[in-house]
Amino acid sequence: MDKMNGAQLTIKLLERFGVDIIAGIPGGSNLPLYDALSHSTTIRHVLARHEQGAGFIAQGMARSSGRPAVCFATSGPGATNVMTALADAKLDSIPIICITGQVPQSLIGTDAFQEIDTYGMSIPITKHNFLVRSARELLEVIPAAFRIAGEGRPGPVLIDIPKDVQLEMIEFADWPAMPQRECVKHYRKQDILQAAAMINAAERPILYLGGGIRHGNAHDAAIRLAEKNNLPTTMTLLGLGSMPTNHPLALGMLGMHAARYTNLILEECDLLLVAGARFDDRATGKIAEFCPGAKVIHIDIDPGEINKLRTAHLQLVGDAGSVLAELLPQVESKNRQDWLNRMAFLKKENPFIMPGADDPCMPYGLIRQIAALADHETLIATDVGKHQMWVAQAYPFCRPRQLLTSGGLGTMGFGLPAAIGASLAHPQKTVVCFSGDGSILMNIQELATAVEQRANVKIFVLDNTSLGLVRQQQNLFFGKQYFASEYQHHVDFVTIARGFGMQAFALGASDDPVATLTKAMQTQGPCLVHVPIGRNEEVYPMVPPGAANKEMIGGENHASA
Amino acid sequence: MQALKESYPCPPSDASGQKVLELTVNNHPGVMSHICGLFSRRAFNMEGILCMPIGDGKLSRIWIQIAGNSHLDQIVKQLEKLEDVRSAVLHPAEHEVFAKLEEYFQGS
Missing domain, CATH: 3.40.50.1220 (TPP-binding domain)
Structure with a gap:
């Protein structure tokens, strides 16, 4: 007979199912889980700086490897913070398992400190979810979570574990096996x-x-x-x-x-x-x-x-x-x-027109230059916006799981933590993260995680001092009324990256952009490259939202006209 | 279980009449949220719902009344994807389960 508490059982089960990295943040309601995790010899914990970052780090591991990845968050704000990453995983069918701490069952429903209905809140954005009511249930719930996350159409699973369940001692005879996934x-x-x-x-x-x-x-x-x-x-x-x-x-x-x-x-x-x-x-x-x-x-x-x-x-x-x-x-x-x-x-x-393809300081030229410097094993993560579409159009992808991008939910802030996750899962590979000045600020705190983990992540911030795709729609469909899409204050990303302890390069100040990009790609560990981009560089062609695909704006072949 | 659960061919859509859906589900406190949340999230129209435990209480039976012009095929498929739904049966005509309850739903 094995005897342990619910938290120890959870960690042991994760170990048995092959989990070797967990991203997360501790808090009052998941401290027993963290205490059990501290004794694990096979699982490495990656301390994120925001639970959304932890969720996207798990996504980066899962998207690049195909295997379910795990993240931890505490109750209340920890749980609400991780929800965006779960919703993102739902829409792109990514197998992640999020384990949240919950207030003790005796306090559930009393508006206790850091209590939120995590179970209820996660129903529409997970493939399935569980609120665990006894330590013994964990013997069924955790194997089921792995099966559900990966079976058929993959997706995120949330397991909410009240603190008293984490501390409850149980004795049991047999360890559960990893359940077989059913073939559809x-x-x-x-x-x-x-x-x-x-x-x-x-x-x-x-x-x-x-x-x-x-x-x-x-x-x-x-x-x-x-x-x-x-x-x-x-x-x-x-x-x-x-x-x-x-x-x-x-x-x-x-x-x-x-x-x-x-x-x-x-x-x-x-x-x-x-x-x-x-x-x-x-x-x-x-x-x-x-x-x-x-x-x-x-x-x-x-x-x-x-x-x-x-x-x-x-x-x-x-x-x-x-x-x-x-x-x-x-x-x-x-x-x-x-x-x-x-x-x-x-x-x-009707060829695809790539203005500036030969200029490494222009969007298409930068992407092509990075592709030339990268090898076939390099993983590409993007954030969401113009840079994402330029990468989708212009990067020469050669295999599946090479591109990590938030498609269905279109979550700005996805790129950096997803790139860190991909790097943790594939430490021998270089991970390039294309981001924008809008997106990078939505999870910029994870620069600290990248430095701490020495993640081999090269971040290229395409800075057009605006929310580019929003501005483009205002240009094309809202009479050039550029409202709330142009940043009035310009952030010094190079100084910020250095402040996080990361090497940084300013492409705009470089006499030899190709040499600077080469140096960045060859840097050991994480680095950031700031790339100034004109506000008027648009993504073409573009089909207006709601229009038929044949109604494209821009990107015409003027050469043959 | 991702495999298609015990399913039945959808009867032809009837714009006027209502349809009755019979679900067998795992009985736990969250299952009603899963079912009702699916209907609201996917803009499916639910006109009535009844739920009681069956057998030893591990399972529940849920009866749902839906408008005949709903996307019956999508409703059944999406319900069958829910982990807690063991089976979904669409009854072809107006089922007597709601007719028998009519006296409890009189008045304005």
Whole structure:
């Protein structure tokens, strides 16, 4: 018989399930958990400076590794602070497990100090959540949390543990095993044959890959299918890297900030083979006018995504990797010369225009220069805003899980802690964080965590002294009424980074920008590079929110006009 | 369990009539919040709800009345995704469970 308290049991279970890093912040209600954690020889604790940072550090570990990652927060403000990271994980289907302390059960419901209804508050932003009412329940709840976080469509799980449960002693005979994840497969062989027949019969098919490709490790199967049948392939923001950017069939990202040719060729397709994507409005534009002539085959592990926004002519509910692998032998080898010629023509007539691509002090030029200095193993995290879209458009991604970005929730402040998390999970790799002056300030306190952990994170702050995408919408759609989007006070990011104990470089003051960028990329440990960007550098093309994807503003090919 | 739970084909949508959904769920204090929260969050329209424990109290039965023109397919799929929902059965016609309760809901 093993005898221990609930907190010790929790830590032992986390150890047994392979957790080696936990990000978090202690407080009154989770001190027993921290006391138990202090005795762990296999789990390293990473002290964040804000619980949202801890949540995003866990996300960075989970997004880069594919394994569920754990974060800790105390009750009340600790729990409210971590909620944004949980909501972000929910919308991007990221497996994280958040364990919060709660006031003792005798005080629940009395408006006790640092008491908040963490369980109730986290229901809509988690895949599942638990309020643990006895130490014995932990033997079921913690294994279940790992199963739920990773099974099917992944997502965040919250476990709220009252302090008295953490301190309750229990005796038990057997340790629970890691539960098996159930395999999702709700299609028959004849569905695969029908899908293959539809693909073979299509004249203008397009493969549309989303974040589910990464979760299902389906990129190899997707690329082989595309190559065998010559399927032009587009990707969502979270799908980027599924097919390398330089692949001849790759069309890049679709939607609001896609290349013109990508949205234009989608207009013409007669079959859309969708895998692990959910028809998000930033990808589809006005859904009623998206791919108007296309039949849809929808592959997704979540049955709730089928027919949610776009009716599927054929649905294949299951793991994208398995479905695509089963499809492969059934589709014909095709050269599709007419369709690929059409794609080449649209690409030639409507190329992606990258102003300043040769100037490392301009957005596209900076991103291309960093890509040239990085290796294939380098991980790229972004914050949210113009810099994020420039990176999505211009960085040559070569594999899944290379890009860490907040897609569904679009959370400014995501980039720095996510980059730290990715670096902790992959200490041998360089992690580049592209951020903006708006985003970096939303979690800038984590610079301290980066220095403390010696995280190998290179932060590039693209500073346009404004909330760039907001300002761009005001420019295009609100009569240039730049209200509340331009910062009047300019922060000295280089001095701030140095104040945190980090090396910092000012690209605007550099005589040799390429040399400065090279030095930054070669710096041991964390560093920050400040990059001044003009307020008027916009992200083009742009589909107005709510408009059809063919209604793009900007990014025209004036060279051939 | 992510696998599709015991599910039944959705009856054709009936714009006028109401539908009744029968759920079997784990019985714990948070389960009603999960069900009601799903309806409000996804803008599904719930017209009535009844919940009582069944058997030894480990499970509860929930009856929900919904408008016939709702997105029945999405409602059932999203409910089945909830960890605490063991089964969801959509009854094709107006079920007598709410009819029998009518006398308790009289008056203005």
